Amino acid sequence: MAGFTRHRRSKRVIATFTGFEADLLRSLAAQLVELLRNEAAVPRDDADPFEALMDFSGPTTEPDDPVLARLFPTAYQHDEEAAAEFRRFTEGSLRDGKANAAITIIDTLEEAGLPPELSEEGLMIDVELDEPTAETWMRSFTDLRLALATRLEVEEGDEEYWYSLPDDDPRAQAHDIYDWVGLLQESLIHALAS
Template sequence: MRNWHREGDKIVAELDRQEAAVIRGLVSQVQDMLQARAEEAPQDELAELTGIRTGASTSPDDPILSRLLPDFHRLDPDAPDPGEADSASALRSLHEPELLDLKNGVAAVVLDTCPPQGGAVVLADEQAEAWLSAINDVRLALGTALDISEDMPDELPEEDPRSAHLGVYHWLTWVQETLIEAITE
């Protein structure tokens, strides 16, 4: 892949077949996780009557989903207040469906605009913003799965099962950085 760059009012890049497959595969995996979480939302009769959707009131158990869908309000572990727990649950229940919609929406834009066999990717600014968000979600998910931290080396020994995936993480970081540069040109 060559750097993203601006051509007039479009943001353009060229992906080879393997790069397109990696992006499409990872975005699809994140989207599947998010859709499964949305399907787990409790059915609420009041929501059906009012049209106001509600989501789960508790954080996901899966660490990747928990990273993608963080708490809207963090509880103070030193001074627990039962009212705070109720408000955190209520905030999650009210806002998680919209967050899931947004994350699934940006994933859909990537899947719609990333050619399965590779080739030119030509994006309007709004589509480029969606790509940026979806790639960020993939990086968060992959970073959580790989247990990436600030003190992790840039390369891991070959025998480390994470070594190949770390290369993908670094490549996605570069893709994201060059996309940011092209958007801000």
């Protein structure tokens, strides 16, 4: 995986993934969407659009899931009432934004040719992103890395621990995925800056 680069003529951000890489990325994004939507109130299709826009009946307490607590930290650590009100007015739209960003990754990969089933060996997927879509991917990479880091309990300066694990240890494999998403994100940042 070479990462993202900027096409000289079109100025679009491009990357080529193996079928396995694209399927892994799609799976990670789908798991994030499921997590975000599982505990959130699901909007009704028959809801009045204005009423839905003005609905501020979101959650008022910090999520129980550590990943969600990391993605939606408490805004006012020393003022429970202000924190509850802030969460009630913002968390629903923040969840939707994060879920929609992850869905953008899924949709882009599928539009680029990733079949719904596990992709065949040797298949290469070329992805071209305009700047707004690339920025959406970058935001979603941040969410994916936070989710993985929280589940793995990654801490600053603990690289030696992760490198000491045997290659067949599932934690080492999950950490490799965490590192890989980080490399993707870094290459995307550089591509956008060029």
